[in-house]
Amino acid sequence: MRELARFISENREKPVLLVLHSQADADTVASAIALSEYFTNAKICTPDEIDSEGKRIRNYFKSEIQKFESLSFSPEALIILDTNSEAFLTRMLDYVRNFKGPVVVLDHHSIHPDAIKATHSLIENSASSTCELVYEIFRELNFAISRRTAEALLTGIVFDSAEFRAATTRTIEITAYLLKRTKMTLAQFFALAEPRPKADQRIALLKAFARATSIRAGDFVIATSEASTYEAAIAEELVLLGADFAFVAQETRNELRISARCLPSHVSDYGIDLAAIMDEVGKAIGGTGGGHPAAAGVDSSRAGRTKEALSLCVELVKRQLKAASMKRIAENISRA
Numbered sequence: 001m002r003e004l005a006r007f008i009s010e011n012r013e014k015p016v017l018l019v020l021h022s023q024a025d026a027d028t029v030a031s032a033i034a035l036s037e038y039f040t041n042a043k044i045c046t047p048d049e050i051d052s053e054g055k056r057i058r059n060y061f062k063s064e065i066q067k068f069e070s071l072s073f074s075p076e077a078l079i080i081l082d083t084n085s086e087a088f089l090t091r092m093l094d095y096v097r098n099f100k101g102p103v104v105v106l107d108h109h110s111i112h113p114d115a116i117k118a119t120h121s122l123i124e125n126s127a128s129s130t131c132e133l134v135y136e137i138f139r140e141l142n143f144a145i146s147r148r149t150a151e152a153l154l155t156g157i158v159f160d161s162a163e164f165r166a167a168t169t170r171t172i173e174i175t176a177y178l179l180k181r182t183k184m185t186l187a188q189f190f191a192l193a194e195p196r197p198k199a200d201q202r203i204a205l206l207k208a209f210a211r212a213t214s215i216r217a218g219d220f221v222i223a224t225s226e227a228s229t230y231e232a233a234i235a236e237e238l239v240l241l242g243a244d245f246a247f248v249a250q251e252t253r254n255e256l257r258i259s260a261r262c263l264p265s266h267v268s269d270y271g272i273d274l275a276a277i278m279d280e281v282g283k284a285i286g287g288t289g290g291g292h293p294a295a296a297g298v299d300s301s302r303a304g305r306t307k308e309a310l311s312l313c314v315e316l317v318k319r320q321l322k323a324a325s326m327k328r329i330a331e332n333i334s335r336a
């Protein structure tokens with residue numbers, strides 16, 4: 001840490017490029033904005049796109065972020081924020097690999113097998129966010145944190161700690177320190193992290209909740225519903241409301257789409273794989289399905305089979321749950 005802080009202070013007036021990761025999110029954007037306040041000649045650059053939350057943060061702080069493909073800057077040092085994986089550098093990978101000057105990596109993820117080769121690094125997977133690490137560096141540097149810097153750091157911390165659900169006592173201490181330096185309330189940071197959806201989305205959610213069916217399978221609740229739009233957001237909300245599994249169909253004249261979501265811990269606890277379920281449903285209804293174990297979907301150009309598709313989703317989840325309980329019984333028997 002001390003060595004890294006010294007490096008940063010030695011480069012304070014040099015041209016430094018702050019590098020975001022691919023599909024730049026709130027933490028990578030906020031940590032770059034905060035760090036750029038320290039340097040007198042730093043620019044922020046993104047390898048490709050900025051996600052919707054990253055854009056919201058950029059716009060809120062009126063910060064300038066250059067795209068790598070149109071970068072007009074010759075930095076003497078690179079600081080890569082919020083990733084240590086080469087895969088997340090996408091279009092900037094060769095540039096970073098061939099860079100002649102020092103390369104710094106600041107990150108709070110576990111070290112990836114394809115770790116970026118850095119001359120200096122601070123990688124701490126116990127930190128809530130990269131913003132938390134930037135705060136620690138500022139503390140080491142005795143840098144007076146301005147209101148804007150405090151706001152940027154807290155934004156990243158609120159986002160990446162999942163609104164403090166993943167916070168440590170250190171995160172809370174830092175939050176208290178930073179909050180005093182802003183003129184905002186914690187509630188305002190939450191609103192920035194999760195703005196209230198537009199009225200049409202909220203109406204779609206409420207209608208889909210009213211239409212939802214809940215099926216009980218042992219201690220599990222499987223919810224299904226139909227909506228004319230926002231089916232993915234509705235499925236997510238149904239899980240937040242208490243469903244273990246949610247399947248939400250959206251049927252138009254010539255298309256049927258289903259979004260599937262489950263409690264993420266069910267993937268490791270019960271071997272749930274919604275992508276496999278969506279794949280099977282896709283085959284059954286003449287479409288294609290897939291995704292991730294806890295978030296998946298299916299798309300079919302044949303409409304009119306919504307009810308059948310949703311009941312198949314329920315059947316397949318029950319089958320996976322049954323397989324998980326059989327496996328547990330077998331394990332208990334072999335252990336006995």
Ligand SMILES: [Mn+2]
Pocket residue numbers: 027028082108129130160
């Ligand atoms: Mn992060």
